[in-house]
Amino acid sequence: MNQHYNKLDWKNIVRTAISSHWTVKLKADCEEKSTLKLLSKRNLNIGQTHNVWDTISSSVKDVRKAATKVRMLTGTYMLQTLKVKFNQAEIDPTCPICKLEAEDLQHLLTSCLAYRHIRKSHFQQIKEYVVSKIGNSVWTINFNNKMAITELLIDCQAWLKGTFSQMTK
Numbered sequence: 001m002n003q004h005y006n007k008l009d010w011k012n013i014v015r016t017a018i019s020s021h022w023t024v025k026l027k028a029d030c031e032e033k034s035t036l037k038l039l040s041k042r043n044l045n046i047g048q049t050h051n052v053w054d055t056i057s058s059s060v061k062d063v064r065k066a067a068t069k070v071r072m073l074t075g076t077y078m079l080q081t082l083k084v085k086f087n088q089a090e091i092d093p094t095c096p097i098c099k100l101e102a103e104d105l106q107h108l109l110t111s112c113l114a115y116r117h118i119r120k121s122h123f124q125q126i127k128e129y130v131v132s133k134i135g136n137s138v139w140t141i142n143f144n145n146k147m148a149i150t151e152l153l154i155d156c157q158a159w160l161k162g163t164f165s166q167m168t169k
């Protein structure tokens, strides 16, 4: 009450307070949703678009790709295991393409034999890039399972400097 803010400062103070209130609420809500387990909550802020949207061009092709990624990120991408949750009796969770495993995100992104060739070329590039930043041994320790790889592909913000397990000497 003793401080006299000008209109602009006051607007900024109010905006910051509102954003931080809803950011806290958003993050708390996200933690409760199992569908959002792959979404990194670290950089989730009200008033800021997610990196998926910030890193694309405005071309139709990029927007379509980003929409698919966002569906994967938010657990709304229609996979057989998700369909089963809604229609238990009639749906088979098995991957309709390779017919070998249940089709979930991990299967689609890391295991499905049908996408092996596409995956090989793209994944190698991603792996080489990450290895160039963190080194081979840190890669081996952190990405020795398919869930960690899935997490890296879906939202790499979960993996920031300082979050990697290091080799104990």
Ligand SMILES: [Zn+2]
Residues within 6 Å of the ligand: 095, 096, 097, 098, 099, 100, 101, 103, 107, 111, 112, 113, 114
């Ligand atoms: Zn498959």
